[in-house]
Amino acid sequence: MGNILIVEDDDNIRKLVTVNLSKRGYDVFESGDGNQAMSLFRQKTFDLVLLDLGLPGMSGVDVCIWIRARSDVPIIVLSGMRDEELKVTALDAGADDYITKPFGHEELLARVRAVLRRATPHTSELGREKVQIAGLTIDFETRRVRVGDEDISLTKTEYALLVELANHPDAVVDHNTLLGRVWGPQYRDANHYLHIYLGRVRKKLGVHGDLLETIPGVGYRLQFNKKADS
Numbered sequence: 001m002g003n004i005l006i007v008e009d010d011d012n013i014r015k016l017v018t019v020n021l022s023k024r025g026y027d028v029f030e031s032g033d034g035n036q037a038m039s040l041f042r043q044k045t046f047d048l049v050l051l052d053l054g055l056p057g058m059s060g061v062d063v064c065i066w067i068r069a070r071s072d073v074p075i076i077v078l079s080g081m082r083d084e085e086l087k088v089t090a091l092d093a094g095a096d097d098y099i100t101k102p103f104g105h106e107e108l109l110a111r112v113r114a115v116l117r118r119a120t121p122h123t124s125e126l127g128r129e130k131v132q133i134a135g136l137t138i139d140f141e142t143r144r145v146r147v148g149d150e151d152i153s154l155t156k157t158e159y160a161l162l163v164e165l166a167n168h169p170d171a172v173v174d175h176n177t178l179l180g181r182v183w184g185p186q187y188r189d190a191n192h193y194l195h196i197y198l199g200r201v202r203k204k205l206g207v208h209g210d211l212l213e214t215i216p217g218v219g220y221r222l223q224f225n226k227k228a229d230s
Contacts, residue, residue, distance in 0.1 A: 001025040002047035002116060007037040007063060008078065009055050013101070017050065020105045021112070034058030038066060046073055048116060053079040053090060061093050068094030072155040074115040078103075091196045096157045097183070114184040118160045131166050133224050136208045138166050147208055157182065158201050161194075165212070165222035174219035194220070 004026050008014040011032070018028045029044065031037040034055050041049075049067060053060035064075055077090040080101040087098045096115055099108060130139040137146040143159060145152045154162065160182045165173060178194060179187040187193065198220060202209035213221045 001027075003027045003029065003044060004048045004050065004112070005029050005031065005037065005040060005044075005046045006050040007031045007034070007055065007060070008050070008052040009033060010052070013052075013078075016105075017108065020109070024109065026112075032056075034060070034063040034066075037063055041067060041070075048112060049073055049075045050112075051075055051077050051095070053077055053086070061089060064090065064093040064095055068155070072153070074118070074156055076111055076115060088192060088196065091193065094155065096155065110184075110186070118156055118182060131224075133211055133222070134208055136205065136211060138162060147206055152204050154201065154204060158197055158204070161197055162201055162222070165220060168222075169224045170221065172215050172219050172221045178219060 001024070004021055006014055006017055006021075006028060008017070008030075009032050014030055014032065018030055021028045029040055029046070031040055034057060037049075037051075051060050051064055051067075055063065060077065060079070064077065067073065067075060074096045075094065076097045076099060077095040078099055078101060079086065079090070090098055096118075097111055099111055129141050130137060132138075135148045137144075139145070140163070145154055145159065145162065161178065164178060164181050175191050175194060176188050179190055183190070183193060198212055198214075202212050205211070211223050213223050215221060
């Protein structure tokens, strides 16, 4: 079903999560600190990383940044801290989701399934192979996004967001619809996810970032008929 790396310094939590995921058919690899996690990451290919923020030595945020610089593998951050600013920091660092300890095993499994579902290749609901808007090209078959002649590296969640908007040409997609389609129905009203991720997509699209329009208090729109600034 997939390889999962869990990076957690609490032996009891790490073992309990490992047992529960293994029972569901996942191949789980364990690490108690950031350095060991990076070593494992160099050796194997993972489908998901569960990453504690409060690691000894190298912080979980630093590990997240290190992984994200090398891979678009989905990352779910685990933390005992409920600070909203810390959640934003983790998401800004490239995490795909955030779960606060203590968490129920069914909740964790639901998050894991949701993240892995987003990471599964899918095609446009409109049945098109690609979309071209100004200098932006979204190729649904190859999952490549290009600005001009340059490939743009998007994480799986960033790509899923862009595709969801591309599937509704020039239409405003409201916050809860986007959250439900990309993250899942349990993320209703978690608008900070959209703010952070669409901000990252805009930045990566460069001069074409203004094709992503914010409709304050409502949602977002990908403008098919607007020429990006050059």
